[in-house]
Amino acid sequence: MIKVYTSSVIDASAEAVWAHVRDFNGLPKWTPFVAESRIENGEPSDKIGCVRLFRLKDGGVIRERLLTLSDYDLQCTYEILESPMGVENYVATLKLTPVTDGTRTFAEWWAEFDCAPEREAQLSRQIGDGVFQAAFDSLKAAFRR
Amino acid sequence: MIRVVRSAVIDAPIERVWSVLRDFNSHTAWHPVVADSHIERGEPSDQVGCVRNFTLQDGNHIREQLLTLSDRDHVSTYCILDATLPMQRYVATVTLKRVTDGNRTFWHWESTFEVPRGREREFADLVGKGVYEGGFAGLRAYLRGAPRAAAPRGDALQGHGMLVSSFGGPEVLIAATVAAPPPGRGEVRVRHTAIGVDYIDVYVRRGEYRMIEPPAAPGMEAAGVVVDVGEGVTHLLPGDRVAYACAPPGAYVDVRTLAADQVVALPDEIDDETAAALMLKGMSAQYLLHRTHRVHAGETVLVHAAAGGVGLLLCSWAKALGARVIGTASSEDKARLARAHGADAVIVTRDGKFAEALQDATGGAGADVIYDGLGGPAHGENLAALAMCGHWIAYGHAGGAHGTIDTNALSAKSATLSRPVLFHYTATRSRLVEIADALFDAIRRGVVRPEIRHRYPLSAAADAHRDLESRRTMGQLVLRP
Numbered sequence: 001m002i003k004v005y006t007s008s009v010i011d012a013s014a015e016a017v018w019a020h021v022r023d024f025n026g027l028p029k030w031t032p033f034v035a036e037s038r039i040e041n042g043e044p045s046d047k048i049g050c051v052r053l054f055r056l057k058d059g060g061v062i063r064e065r066l067l068t069l070s071d072y073d074l075q076c077t078y079e080i081l082e083s084p085m086g087v088e089n090y091v092a093t094l095k096l097t098p099v100t101d102g103t104r105t106f107a108e109w110w111a112e113f114d115c116a117p118e119r120e121a122q123l124s125r126q127i128g129d130g131v132f133q134a135a136f137d138s139l140k141a142a143f144r145r
Numbered sequence: 146m147i148r149v150v151r152s153a154v155i156d157a158p159i160e161r162v163w164s165v166l167r168d169f170n171s172h173t174a175w176h177p178v179v180a181d182s183h184i185e186r187g188e189p190s191d192q193v194g195c196v197r198n199f200t201l202q203d204g205n206h207i208r209e210q211l212l213t214l215s216d217r218d219h220v221s222t223y224c225i226l227d228a229t230l231p232m233q234r235y236v237a238t239v240t241l242k243r244v245t246d247g248n249r250t251f252w253h254w255e256s257t258f259e260v261p262r263g264r265e266r267e268f269a270d271l272v273g274k275g276v277y278e279g280g281f282a283g284l285r286a287y288l289r290g291a292p293r294a295a296a297p298r299g300d301a302l303q304g305h306g307m308l309v310s311s312f313g314g315p316e317v318l319i320a321a322t323v324a325a326p327p328p329g330r331g332e333v334r335v336r337h338t339a340i341g342v343d344y345i346d347v348y349v350r351r352g353e354y355r356m357i358e359p360p361a362a363p364g365m366e367a368a369g370v371v372v373d374v375g376e377g378v379t380h381l382l383p384g385d386r387v388a389y390a391c392a393p394p395g396a397y398v399d400v401r402t403l404a405a406d407q408v409v410a411l412p413d414e415i416d417d418e419t420a421a422a423l424m425l426k427g428m429s430a431q432y433l434l435h436r437t438h439r440v441h442a443g444e445t446v447l448v449h450a451a452a453g454g455v456g457l458l459l460c461s462w463a464k465a466l467g468a469r470v471i472g473t474a475s476s477e478d479k480a481r482l483a484r485a486h487g488a489d490a491v492i493v494t495r496d497g498k499f500a501e502a503l504q505d506a507t508g509g510a511g512a513d514v515i516y517d518g519l520g521g522p523a524h525g526e527n528l529a530a531l532a533m534c535g536h537w538i539a540y541g542h543a544g545g546a547h548g549t550i551d552t553n554a555l556s557a558k559s560a561t562l563s564r565p566v567l568f569h570y571t572a573t574r575s576r577l578v579e580i581a582d583a584l585f586d587a588i589r590r591g592v593v594r595p596e597i598r599h600r601y602p603l604s605a606a607a608d609a610h611r612d613l614e615s616r617r618t619m620g621q622l623v624l625r626p
Contacts, residue, residue, distance in 0.1 A: 008246035009154050097253060101153035101281055106251040108242065128245075136246060 001089070003112045004124050006132035010105040012143035014098040017105045018074045020142065021094065024052055024066050030142065031135045033057055051081065060084040067091070080113075087113040087123065107136055146234075147269050148257045151277035155250040157288050159243045162250040163219050165284065166239055169197050169211045170299055175287035176280050178202050181383070183299045183327045185376040196226060200373055204384035205229045212236070225258075229382060232268060233259040252281065301326045302334065302372065305626070306398030307606040308360040312352030315610040318397075321360065325400040328375035333405035335387060339421035340396050341366040342601075342609045342622035343454070344518070344543050349394050350610065353546075357394050364396025368411065368420035378405045386411040390425035392568050397606055399626035406574050409581045415588055422595045422621035423458070425567065427584040429540065430458035430593065432570040434466060435583070437563050438514050438536045442467025447503060447512035447530060449519045450543065451488050452479030454621040458593045459516050461487035465592045468514075471506055473499045475616055482596065482619050497522060497544070500529035511535060511558075519544040531560055538563045596620030 010017050020030055025045035027034035037054035039045050040063075045052070051065045060083070068077035075095035080087060092111035099106050109132040115123050155162050165171050170190040173182040182199030184190050185208075190197070196210050206229045213222035219241035225232060237256035244251050254277045260268040301324035310319045328334045341364075348354040349363040357363065368388040371381050381387060391407035411420050434440045446463045450456045451472025463470045464487030472488040474480045480491035492502045497519075503512060511532035517523065520542025531537055537560055539547055547564070555562055571577040587593045599622045601609045612618050 005243070005245065007242060007244050007251065009244055009249070009251070097251070098150075098152060099154055099251070100151045101278065104154065106152065106154070106242065106244070106253075133246060 001112055001114055002120050002124060003110060004128045004132070005108070005110040006128045006136065007106065007108040008133070008136040008140065009099065010107055010136070010139050010143055012105060013103050014074055014096045014105040017107065017139065017143065018071075018096050020139065021096075022046070022069075022071070022076070024050065024069070024076065024078070027052075027054055030138055031131075032138050033131065033134060052078075068093075085123065085126075086119060087115050089114045107139065109135070146257055146259055147265055147272075148255070149269055149273045149277065150253070150255045151273050151281070152251065152253045153278075153281040154244060155252055155281070155285060155288070157250055158248050159219060159241050159250045161288065162252065162284070163216070163241050165287070166221060166241065166252075167191060167214065167216065167219075169195060169214075169221070169223070172197075172280075173199065173299065175283045176276075177283045178275060178279055181373050183373070186330070196376070198373070198376065200383040204382075206374075206382050213238075230268075230271075231261050231264070252284075254280070299327055302336075302400050304398055304400035305603070306362045307603055308362050308397075309350050309357060311359045312350070315350070315607040315614070317350065317359075318363075318607040318610065319360075320604055323362065323398045323400075325372075325398070325402045328373055328378070328402050328405070330376045331378060331405055332375040332402050333378055333381050333387075333408050334372040334374075334400065334402045335367070335369040335389075335408065336372050336400045337367045337369040337396070337398065337626050338417040339368045340364055340603065340624040340626065341390070341421040341423075341425055342606070342613060342624060343425050344541060344613065345425075346394070346397075347610055347614060356392060361395065362397040363394045364398075365392065365394055366390035366421060366425040367396040367401075368417040368424070372400065374405060381405055381408060381410060386413075386417065388417075388420035388424045390428055390567070391571065397603060397624065399603065407571070407577060409578065412585050412589070415585060418597060418623055419588065419595045422454075422597050422623050423584065423588065423593070424581075426455045426621060427458055427588070427593060428571065428580045429455055429567050430462050431580050431583050431587070432567065433459065433516060433538060433540060433565065434462050436570060437538055437540075437565045440466045440468050440514065443469070444513040445469045445471065445507055445510065445532065447515045448472045448483075448488065449515070449517055449523070450474070451483035451486075451491055452619045453518065453543075455518060455541070456516075457483065457486040457596050457620055461593050462587060463487070464489070465587075471503060471512065479619055486594075486596065498526060500526045503530040507532075514538065516540065518542070521545040521548045524550065528554055528558070528560070531558055534559045534561075536561045536563065538565065540565055597623050599623070600625060602626075 035055050035057045040051040043050040062083040063081040064078045077093040080090040090113035095108045097106040168190045170184050172179045180200045180202045185196040188195040208226040209223045222238045225235040235258035240253040242251040306323040307318045308321045310317050346363045371385045389408040446468040448459045452474045470488045472483040472491040483491045492499045514536045517539045518541030522545045603624045603626045
């Protein structure tokens with residue numbers, strides 16, 4: 001089991017950042033790598049168990065299921081059902097916490113998964129930097145004061 | 146239930162921040178509101194269950210217990226066991242998280258607790274702003290290497306004192322640095338403001354009372370302010386004004402750690418100097434007049450060294466009890482002072498003879514009670530001055546050791562002899578408090594009053610001893626640290 005952990009500080013209130021990222025179908029709006037997304041079976045994007053089907057800008061298609069959504073803890077947990085990445089048992093959580101000192105947001109994003117041992121380093125880098133940090137960078141740019 | 150949450154981003158790697166915060170006793174080094182802190186029972190500060198016992202800069206006192214410590218999750222949870230603040234069920238959690246983006250640290254600090262109705266806002270601010278936000282700023286400053294004013298707690302406090310370097314004359318009193326360790330269980334650390342000088346200090350200095358082994362500080366009584374208290378001490382709080390008179394010696398220092406059960410809090414109306422001057426001598430006068438002998442109105446009481454530190458107090462208190470008080474003194478000046486403190490008559494004697502004058506003054510009846518601080522050389526005179534069935538109370542021996550007293554001599558007058566020691570009367574906490582309260586009450590009512598004509602800096606303790614031994618002094622002597 002590999003764990004990848006990325007965290008950052010966004011210059012906006014946690015409520016504002018949460019409003020920006022809460023929509024499970026909203027990846028194209030705030031991440032730099034998702035081209036398009038939809039929720040299968042026309043379900044609401046905040047219905048637990050709903051599945052998002054999205055296409056990356058590089059052409060890959062991923063299906064992920066929403067496992068947890070908390071407007072109280074400002075966190076969202078999901079698992080990968082299908083992807084071209086070659087990972088198994090992939091579960092990820094995005095969590096926001098208010099920073100009271102300066103009205104900022106502490107954003108965490110972590111994933112646990114299994115993969116072939118020789119791919120661990122490359123996948124950790126790809127997910128930690130290429131996905132999570134890249135998305136945080138987009139958030140930071142969106143809320144730059 | 147109040148919930149307070151504060152969080153901040155610290156510009157340091159999580160390992161650096163955690164190395165400080167995981168130490169449950171480190172807050173004295175970085176938190177601006179913490180004045181002093183120590184871990185009780187000497188336990189390691191990362192032992193779950195350990196208790197930190199600390200004082201805030203405003204004088205409040207808190208004991209907190211470590212409930213959770215996780216180096217893996219960077220979490221520390223603790224609760225208040227007791228506090229001088231009205232906070233109930235306070236449980237707090239510190240959580241650190243790594244900010245991978247920039248190698249910084251997210252610090253989350255949260256608690257829940259209850260306070261009296263109507264004071265919620267006050268305490269939410271106190272905790273959220275004073276403790277948590279103040280702590281963020283304090284830790285940032287600490288990590289920048291900024292100095293912090295308060296002394297680190299858990300360390301001994303350095304001070305100055307006068308030590309008996311070897312048994313001998315006043316010249317053996319030498320200045321030295323001393324250290325007052327953090328108070329252990331049942332102990333209190335006191336910063337002295339005034340120190341009393343007693344004749345027993347001379348006996349200790351000479352080695353006649355083998356109560357110390359040089360080099361060590363003499364001194365049985367002092368007043369001051371509580372710095373901190375050890376575990377199990379419930380009758381004192383940091384900042385309390387206190388006084389004591391007890392063994393073992395060691396009061397000739399500016400800061401001292403000692404057993405708390407012999408230390409009493411001072412009433413507001415009794416100043417430090419009065420307390421330092423009167424604790425030992427006044428408590429002595431109290432038990433001598435009320436317990437060793439219960440003085441009744443109409444009794445004739447002979448008080449030797451009537452202008453001395455204890456003598457003046459015996460005169461005024463015995464007078465207030467309705468006794469006829471006759472003193473002895475070595476000069477007219479001293480006699481005048483004794484009369485001003487209640488003596489009906491004072492026999493001025495330079496040769497140690499007083500029995501004849503006393504018999505004359507009492508029409509041959511003699512003294513019902515003799516308060517004798519003179520010692521061996523006055524034995525014969527005392528027996529001659531005593532009334533039939535009188536009570537001879539030998540509480541001191543400034544003129545020389547009492548040596549052997551022939552009990553057969555007592556039968557000539559069916560006399561009672563007492564050889565009392567203050568510390569036996571104050572050995573239990575309840576007796577001590579009873580005697581101290583009676584003294585404080587007597588001071589408040591003006592029954593006794595200090596007569597402090599001789600003040601010395603602590604560093605001049607040898608001069609104080611010289612003056613006391615030369616019989617030049619009157620009233621009480623006080624050292625100022």
